[in-house]
Amino acid sequence: MLQDTIKTQLKAYLAGLAHPIVLEASLDDSPKSREMHELLHEVAALSDKVQVSEQGTATRRPSFVIRRENARGGVTFAAIPMGHEFTSFVLALLQVGGHAPKLSDETVAQIRALPGQYNFETYVSLSCQNCPDVVQALNAMSVINPNIHNVTIDGALFQDEVTQKNIMSVPQVYLNGEPFETGRTDIEQILAKLDADAPTRAAEKLKDIAPFDVLIIGGGPAGASAAVYAARKGLRTGLVAERFGGQVMDTEGIENFISVKETDGPKLGAALEAHVRQYDVDIITSQRAKELFPAARPGGLHGVALESGAILHGRTVILATGAHWRHLGVPGEEEYRNKGVAYCPHCDGPFYKGKRVAVAGGGNSGVEAAIDLAGIVAHVTLLQRGSHLKADKVLQDKLYSLPNVTVLTEALTTRIEGNGKNVTGLTYRGGDGADHHVDLEGVFVQIGLLPNTGWLKGALKLTDFGEIVVDSHGATSVPGVFAAGDATTTPYKQIVIAIGGGATAALAAFDYLIRVPATEDKLVAA
Structure with missing residues (x-):
């Protein structure tokens, strides 16, 4: 089932397991059970720290649990995790085997402190590029907190459940038997729903951040490019994004990104984030901007209010908020969203x-x-x-x-x-x-797409279509505020053009900062 190159890579990963793990399968006589049996035994043959047990008692068959030896619970797949979910499978093997998820100490502590019992069911499609983010987030949480359990369910494998729950869109997450979330989400967003005090703490943490030289709103290709160029100029740079990667994360195949013959959105999004994190950029995720307060005069501080209640400041601001899918706006569209x-x-x-x-x-x-x-x-x-x-x-x-x-x-x-x-x-x-x-x-x-600029109405010049009006340098109608990417009037909404626009905006912001003297402005009050 697994290609030799994949086996070689996986064997190298499994060599670093700190704890023996068991792949506990619940199987029947179906062809899919035989396929799962083959996959699990192929994986176990790659490491003496991995063994297969076929004594599972789960009602969903085929399914399997990845657990530590002599331990109960673990990460469950009611799926043959190939396609987009193969990475989720490999990460689960490593994390159950002792590799800590790549999360901040603060996030780990927040997950461990969650009270109560959380039983998640995550319905996916193996062709869904949005699903792995959700699966990997919930699996990591279940490794950290034993009161959190997640089972990843392939909708094509359990069609009766999908029909019964009327699931026609993935990822679809249930918590303790009730609908919890639809669509791509991450650990920060999940925690915000489970931990009622999380938004307040986030706003409190942000309120004392000093003003930035360049404050970038948006984490897509334009925002990432702007962050790299600003940081390389030695500017104090902050980047605020609801999620890193932006709209590109919802893109399947990408074949026109020059020098890269073929990739997909999640891979490119991860590469953008990794590149930005190589520099001294203050990255603030899971935050959404809600209002722009332009400086009173050139050289002053601009303020950006976030939905969490915090307000950030910058001598310059780069707006790279991207766009979202346009809706038809006809009767029945909202009523039957995710129902056809x-x-x-x-x-x-x-x-x-x-x-x-x-x-x-x-x-x-x-x-x-x-x-x-x-x-x-x-x-x-x-x-x-x-x-x-x-x-x-x-x-x-x-x-x-x-x-x-x-x-x-x-x-x-x-x-x-x-x-x-x-x-x-x-x-x-x-x-x-x-x-x-x-x-x-x-x-x-x-x-097509609509620009994410509703929160900017009245603060700067927009077209009738909501696009931010920019000149050849990415400058907006407000001195010191620049914009790039799909949210602007720049023609041809393409990833490569957005990246170029982000670089242009960052260089223009640098030029503005060295030419316009700073003025002493009061911070916008929260």
Whole structure:
């Protein structure tokens, strides 16, 4: 099952186990159980500190627990953890075997101090690039605190559970039998929900931070690039982000990042973060900005209020807040979100196997989604509101070669319909002005992005579309405030362009700082 190169790498990792571990399997006579049996025995053969027991008593079969020898509990997979979850499997082996999760001492202490019993069930798809972050966060927490348990469940392997819970989107997390979280999340966000005092403590910790020379808002490609360039200039640099990587973390395949022939969003996001952490940058994650207070005059301090209640200050500010998926804004979209309305074909596509779906959007993302889904679902209807598709020709050629795809142009989606539980169809207005109905079970929305700039209204100049107006140096309408990436008027929303824009903004901020004398301003009061 495992390739020789993977076995060699895994054997090297397992050589460092501090404690013997047991892979305790609960199996039956199914083909998937035999597949799990093969995987576990292949892994055990790589280390004398790993053994397999097939005496598991779990009701979910096939499944297995990774536990220390002579110990109860551990990390559970009701899945054959390949695909995107293979890294989660390897990390679980190492962490149960004695390797400490890479977390701050403060975070570890917070996890250990959580009161009560927490039984998590995390439903995933092995093709979901967002799921491993959630799985790895909860697994690490379960290693640190014995009162926390997590079982990772492959929805394709336990379809009866998925159907019973009406799960049509992953990752989907349940806590003690009740819905807890949907979509990508991390340890800080999980702790914020479990620990009611966490936001207050976070704000308290931030309130005494001295003003930065450069305060960057956003941790995507533009923000990361700006941080590296600012730090290399010797500037006191702070970076605030809800999550590192930003929108790129939701991207599957990346084949146009120059010098890297092929990668994916999570890998690139991790590389961006690793690069920034090589420098003296104060990184503040799991925080969302809510208001900008421009300096009273050039050279003064700008303030940025966070939703946690803290206010940070900078002589210059770089806004790299990125964008989020645009919604259709039609009746039924919100009602059936995660019940047939989806935004990530890679994550949620497997839940529509053999079903009829639609893709709204004829750009690159929409056509790529239709191509990917065509290999899973019974039929794809792609709706483009304009008279022609906007995707690259190579993608269009591939799309039109598929036998189970119908392309409708001049088709404006006006309503998503359902039976109260799930999507059953949609209505679109055609070029003839008449309404038409399509019976289907899922709608994937791929109609572009909206800038994350709602919190900036009134503070600086925005376009009617909400983009931050910038000049060739990334300067905004407010002296000392710069912007870069998908949130700006810079044309062509591409990763490589965002990275260039971040560098430009940081260099422009440096130039501003050496040319504009600092003034003595009072800090914005919290």
